[in-house]
Amino acid sequence: xxxxxxxxxxxxxxxxxxxxxxxxxxxxxxxxxxxxxxSNRYFTIMMPPPxxxxxxxxxxxxxxxxxxxxxxxxxxxxxxxxxxPGVDHAGIATQNVVEKQLLAEGTTKExxxxxxxxxxxxxxxxxxxxxxxxxxxxxxxxxAWSRERFTMDEGLGNxxxxxxxxxxxxxxxxxxxxxxxxxTHDGALSDIEVEHEDHMGKxxxxxxxxxxxxxxxxxxxxxxxxxxxxxxxxxxxxxERHNHLIGKKVKLPLIEREVEIIADKHVDxxxxxxxxxxxxxxxxxxxxxGKRHDLEFITIFDEKGILNGYCGEFEGLERLEARxxxxxxxxxxxxxxxxEDHPHQVGHCYRCKNIVEPYISKQWxxxxxxxxxAIEKVNNGEAEFFPSHWINSYNAWxxxxxxxxxxxxxxxxxxxxxxxxxxxxHEWVEEGDAPTSCEKCNSENIYQDPxxxxxxxxxxxxxxxxxxxxxxEFGKGTLWSEDDMKNFYPxxxxxxxxxxxxxxxxxxxxxxxxxxxxxxxKDIYLHALVKxxxxxxxxxSKGNVIDPLETIDKYSTDALRFTLAVLAVQGRDIxxxxxxxxxxxxxxxxLFNATNFxxxxxxxxxxxDPTNIKTPLGRYMLARxxxxxxxxxxxxxxYRFNDGATVLYRFLWGEFCDWGIELSKASKESVAELGSxxxxxxxxxxxxxxxxxxxxxxRLSEESLEEGESIMVKAYPTVSQVDDEVIKQxxxxxxxxxSVRRCKTLIDKGNQKIEKASIxxxxxxxxxxxxxxxQKLGKxxxxxxxxxxxxxxxxxxxxxxxxxxxxxxxxxxAIIAKLTKQKEKLEKEIAKLNGMLNNERFVANAPxxxxxxxxxxxEEASDKLAKVEEELKGFA
RNA sequence: GAUCGCGUAACUCAGUGGUAGAGUACUUCCUUGACAUGGAAGAAGUCGUUGGUUCAAGUCCAAUCGUGAUCACCA
Numbered sequence: 001x002x003x004x005x006x007x008x009x010x011x012x013x014x015x016x017x018x019x020x021x022x023x024x025x026x027x028x029x030x031x032x033x034x035x036x037x038x039s040n041r042y043f044t045i046m047m048p049p050p051x052x053x054x055x056x057x058x059x060x061x062x063x064x065x066x067x068x069x070x071x072x073x074x075x076x077x078x079x080x081x082x083x084x085p086g087v088d089h090a091g092i093a094t095q096n097v098v099e100k101q102l103l104a105e106g107t108t109k110e111x112x113x114x115x116x117x118x119x120x121x122x123x124x125x126x127x128x129x130x131x132x133x134x135x136x137x138x139x140x141x142x143x144a145w146s147r148e149r150f151t152m153d154e155g156l157g158n159x160x161x162x163x164x165x166x167x168x169x170x171x172x173x174x175x176x177x178x179x180x181x182x183x184t185h186d187g188a189l190s191d192i193e194v195e196h197e198d199h200m201g202k203x204x205x206x207x208x209x210x211x212x213x214x215x216x217x218x219x220x221x222x223x224x225x226x227x228x229x230x231x232x233x234x235x236x237x238x239x240e241r242h243n244h245l246i247g248k249k250v251k252l253p254l255i256e257r258e259v260e261i262i263a264d265k266h267v268d269x270x271x272x273x274x275x276x277x278x279x280x281x282x283x284x285x286x287x288x289x290g291k292r293h294d295l296e297f298i299t300i301f302d303e304k305g306i307l308n309g310y311c312g313e314f315e316g317l318e319r320l321e322a323r324x325x326x327x328x329x330x331x332x333x334x335x336x337x338x339x340e341d342h343p344h345q346v347g348h349c350y351r352c353k354n355i356v357e358p359y360i361s362k363q364w365x366x367x368x369x370x371x372x373x374a375i376e377k378v379n380n381g382e383a384e385f386f387p388s389h390w391i392n393s394y395n396a397w398x399x400x401x402x403x404x405x406x407x408x409x410x411x412x413x414x415x416x417x418x419x420x421x422x423x424x425x426h427e428w429v430e431e432g433d434a435p436t437s438c439e440k441c442n443s444e445n446i447y448q449d450p451x452x453x454x455x456x457x458x459x460x461x462x463x464x465x466x467x468x469x470x471x472x473e474f475g476k477g478t479l480w481s482e483d484d485m486k487n488f489y490p491x492x493x494x495x496x497x498x499x500x501x502x503x504x505x506x507x508x509x510x511x512x513x514x515x516x517x518x519x520x521x522k523d524i525y526l527h528a529l530v531k532x533x534x535x536x537x538x539x540x541s542k543g544n545v546i547d548p549l550e551t552i553d554k555y556s557t558d559a560l561r562f563t564l565a566v567l568a569v570q571g572r573d574i575x576x577x578x579x580x581x582x583x584x585x586x587x588x589x590x591l592f593n594a595t596n597f598x599x600x601x602x603x604x605x606x607x608x609d610p611t612n613i614k615t616p617l618g619r620y621m622l623a624r625x626x627x628x629x630x631x632x633x634x635x636x637x638x639y640r641f642n643d644g645a646t647v648l649y650r651f652l653w654g655e656f657c658d659w660g661i662e663l664s665k666a667s668k669e670s671v672a673e674l675g676s677x678x679x680x681x682x683x684x685x686x687x688x689x690x691x692x693x694x695x696x697x698x699r700l701s702e703e704s705l706e707e708g709e710s711i712m713v714k715a716y717p718t719v720s721q722v723d724d725e726v727i728k729q730x731x732x733x734x735x736x737x738x739s740v741r742r743c744k745t746l747i748d749k750g751n752q753k754i755e756k757a758s759i760x761x762x763x764x765x766x767x768x769x770x771x772x773x774x775q776k777l778g779k780x781x782x783x784x785x786x787x788x789x790x791x792x793x794x795x796x797x798x799x800x801x802x803x804x805x806x807x808x809x810x811x812x813x814a815i816i817a818k819l820t821k822q823k824e825k826l827e828k829e830i831a832k833l834n835g836m837l838n839n840e841r842f843v844a845n846a847p848x849x850x851x852x853x854x855x856x857x858x859e860e861a862s863d864k865l866a867k868v869e870e871e872l873k874g875f876a
Numbered sequence: 877g878a879u880c881g882c883g884u885a886a887c888u889c890a891g892u893g894g895u896a897g898a899g900u901a902c903u904u905c906c907u908u909g910a911c912a913u914g915g916a917a918g919a920a921g922u923c924g925u926u927g928g929u930u931c932a933a934g935u936c937c938a939a940u941c942g943u944g945a946u947c948a949c950c951a
Contacts, residue, residue, distance in 0.1 A: 009911095221951060222950095267951080268951080272951060273951095277951070278951090279951095285949090344950065345949085345950080392880060393879080396879060396880085397946090397947075400947080400948085529945095533888085572882075573882090575888070580900090582913075583900075586911095586913040587913090589911065589914090590911065590914085592910090593913095597911080599910090600909085600910070642889090642890075646898075649899090658915085661910075662915090741916060742918090744917090745916085745917050750906055750916075751905070751908080751915080752906080833895075840931085841932095842931040845932085853894080853895095857895070
C-alpha cells in the first residue's frame with residue numbers, strides 16, 4: 001500500500017478520467033469549442049506523423065507538448081482549430097523492424113513472400129499505432145482524433161498517385177540511370193539518407209605494371225576491391241613527375257585487363273602517389289571523370305554486393321569480405337607496395353548502418369528544379385522560421401540540392417504508379433485504379449513498376465493530403481470535408497525538430513508549393529533535441545534515456561509538460577533533469593494547496609468579473625493578473641514557450657501565493673475575489689498544465705467535469721484595465737513588510753512576532769489601509785507611523801521608507817557594518833549617475849525618458865544616502 | 877574546409893542598446909491556523925578575451941579563444 005499524504009496533489013486520480021471525458025465530448029474536434037468560436041478565425045497545425053516502428057520517446061513528448069500548448073491556447077482563444085493527427089508508414093524503418101521480427105522467428109521476407117510480408121507490416125502498423133496513440137493520450141494532447149490518418153490509407157494513396165502524375169506530367173519526375181547511394185540491404189537511398197562517419201581505414205598502394213613492360217606505376221586507394229572496375233588511371237596534366245606517361249597503358253593486376261593513363265585536373269598532385277585509379281561505376285568523382293572522358297562503366301558486383309565475372313577468381317565473394325582476400329592475394333603476388341593507416345569518412349545507411357556504395361542504377365528522381373519556387377517564396381518572407389537563423393541552413397541545403405532519388409527497392413510503401421507495356425514499350429502514370437491493359441496498344445501484357453516511393457514523398461504531401469486533396473471519395477465527410485482546403489490551408493504553423501528540416505520540412509515546402517501553388521504553412525518552429533542533464537544525447541547504449549511514461553508516472557503529465565515548456569528556449573538544447581521535473585511537480589503542489597487555502601474560507605468562487613473586484617487587495621491581484629495575461633499572450637504569439645511558462649510560474653507562485661494569499665490573511669473580505677482571479681489564472685495556465693487546471697477550476701466552481709463544461713473550451717483570459725495606482729500602493733506595503741522583516745533580523749528576531757515597530761512612510765500614504773497588512777505579515781503587534789526618526793533603535797532604510805525598532809542592549813557592530821556597506825553601494829551608484837548626467841553629450845543625445853529616469857534615480861539615491869548617513873552618525 | 881549556434885552567479889539558464897535577472901544550490905532563521913514538494917531574510921557576476929561603433933554595449937560590428945551542431949571533400 002502506498003501512503004497518501006495529506007496536502008499533496010495526486011494527479012493519478014484525475015488524469016485518465018478527465019482525458020476520457022474530453023475526448024468523448026469531442027472537445028478536440030474542430031467544432032469542440034463551438035460556443036466560443038469567433039467568425040473567420042481558423043488555426044491549423046499538422047502533427048508530424050510518428051513512425052509506426054515503436055513507441056514514443058522524450059523527443060515526441062517535447063514536440064507534442066509544444067503543439068498542444070499552442071492548440072489549446074488557440075482553441076480557447078476562439079479559433080476554429082484543427083490539429084491533424086496521424087502516423088507515418090516509415091518505409092525502410094518499418095520494413096526493417098518487421099524483417100527483424102521474421103529473423104527472430106527463423107524466417108525471412110523472401111521465404112514468406114511479398115503478400116504475407118505486407119500482412120505482417122500492416123499488423124506492425126496496427127500495434128505501433130495503438131501504442132503511440134495511447135501514449136499520446138497519456139500526454140494529454142488534444143488532436144482531432146476522429147480525423148486520424150495514416151500515410152498509406154486509401155485516401156492518401158490516391159493523393160500520392162495524383163501528385164505523382166502531376167509532377168510527372170510537368171517534367172519534374174523522371175526515370176534515369178544515375179550514380180546513386182546503394183545499400184545492399186535497403187536498396188537506393190537519397191543523399192540525406194546516408195550518414196558519413198569518421199573511420200580509421202587503410203590506404204593501399206598497389207602497383208599497376210605498364211603494358212610496354214617499362215615498369216610499374218603505383219596507385220593509392222582505400223577500396224582495393226574496386227580495381228576490377230577500373231577503366232583508366234589518371235594523373236594531373238601539369239604533374240611533371242608523371243605526365244610523360246599520359247596515353248600509355250597499364251595492366252590491372254591479376255586480371256591483366258588494359259586501361260589507359262589519362263589526364264584530368266581532378267587529381268590533387270599533393271595527395272597520394274599522383275596516380276589515381278578511375279572506377280566510374282563505383283565512385284562518385286570517378287563517375288564524373290568517366291563521363292568527361294567517355295570511359296567504360298564497369299559494375300563489379302550485383303545488388304546484394306556479390307562480386308561478378310569481372311573480378312576473375314574472386315567472383316561470388318561479398319564486397320566487404322572480398323577486400324581481405326584480394327589484399328592477401330595482391331600481397332602474395334607482389335603487387336601490394338604498402339598499406340598505411342588512413343582516417344576517412346565512410347557512408348552508412350541511416351536505417352541499417354550498412355556501408356553504402358556509390359552504384360549505378362536506374363531509378364526515379366525528382367528534378368532539383370522542383371524546389372526553385374519554394375526557395376524564392378521562403379526568402380520572400382512567405383514562410384518564417386523560428387528561430388530565424390534556420391533559414392540559413394534551409395538556403396544552404398536547397399542551393400546545393402541534387403536530384404532527389406524517390407524510388408525504393410522495398411515492399412512496404414506506395415508502389416510507384418507507373419505501368420509499362422511489354423508489347424509496345426509504352427510507359428504511363430495511372431492515377432486511378434490499376435489498369436488491366438495498355439492505354440496505347442490495349443495489350444494486356446503490362447506490369448507495374450515494382451518499386452515503392454521514398455517514405456518522405458507521401459509525408460511531403462501531409463499538410464494538404466490530410467485535408468482531402470487528391471483523396472478521391474475516400475473519407476469525404478468523415479475524415480475531411482470539402483471546406484477544409486479553404487479553411488485550413490495553408491496551415492498556420494509547423495512545429496517539429498530541426499533534425500528533419502531537410503527530410504521533411506523542405507520536402508513539404510517544395511511539394512506544397514508545386515502542387516497547390518502555395519507554401520504549406522506560414523510559421524515554422526524548429527525545436528532542439530532533448531538531451532540528458534549533462535547535455536549528452538540520450539541513447540540506449542549510454543543508459544541515459546528518459547522514458548516519458550515513467551516520468552509521467554513519477555511526476556505527472558502536467559509536471560512533464562511544464563518542464564519541457566520551461567526548457568524550450570529557442571535555439572538551445574534542452575537539458576532535462578530530475579531537478580527541473582521536481583520543481584514543476586512542486587509547482588503543481590503549490591497550486592493544489594493554494595486551492596485548499598481558498599476553500600478553507602468558502603467552497604464556491606464565482607467566475608471572474610473585473611468590475612466586481614472591489615477590495616484593494618483584489619484590485620492589486622487583478623492588476624498583477626492582467627500583466628501576466630498580457631505577457632503570456634505576447635510570448636505565446638511568438639512561440640516563446642519558456643517565457644510564457646516562466647511568467648505563469650512567477651505570477652502564480654511568486655505573486656499570487658507568496659503575496660496575494662499571505663496578504664489576504666489580513667483581509668478576509670478579499671478572499672472571494674482572489675478565488676475568482678485564481679480560477680481565471682487556471683485558464684491562463686491550462687494550455688501548459690491541462691489536468692490540474694481543470695481539476696482546480698472545477699473544485700473552486702463546486703462542479704465536476706461530469707456535470708460541468710470543461711475549462712478547455714472556455715475563453716482564454718483577456719487583458720482588462722490595469723490599475724497602476726493600486727500597484728503603487730501595494731508596492732509600498734510590500735516594501736514596508738520586507739523592511740520590517742529585515743529590521744527584525746538585525747535584532748536576531750528572525751520572523752518572530754515582536755511588540756512594536758515604527759515606520760516612516762512617504763507623505764500622503766494611506767496608512768490605515770496599509771496598517772493591517774504590514775502588522776499581519778510583518779508580525780508586529782503594535783505598528784505606529786511616524787514622521788521623524790526615533791532614537792535608540794535599529795533602523796532599516798529602504799527606497800521609500802524607514803523602519804525603526806526600539807532596542808536596549810544589542811550588539812550594534814552588525815548593524816553598523818550593514819549600514820556602511822549600504823552607504824558604499826549608494827555612493828557608487830550616485831557617482832555613476834552623476835557621471836552620466838554631467839556628461840553633456842549624454843544629456844544632449846539620450847532620450848528624455850532615460851534622462852528623467854536617471855535624474856529621479858539620483859535624487860532617490862541621494863535621499864537614501866542622507867538617511868543612511870544620519871543613522872550611522874547615531875552610532876558614532 | 878564551409879555554415880550556423882553557444883560562452884552571463886557555484887549549477888542550469890533568461891536577458892528585446894538605457895543601473896545585471898530567475899530557479900536550484902549556499903548562509904541564517906521559521907513547523908506561523910494552504911503547502912517543509914513550504915515560508916522569511918541574505919550573500920553571490922571583471923556578462924570568454926581584445927578592439928571598434930554609440931551619449932550609453934551583456935546586447936550592435938570585427939578579431940580571437942573555447943565548445944557544440946550541420947553540410948561538403950579527401951583517390
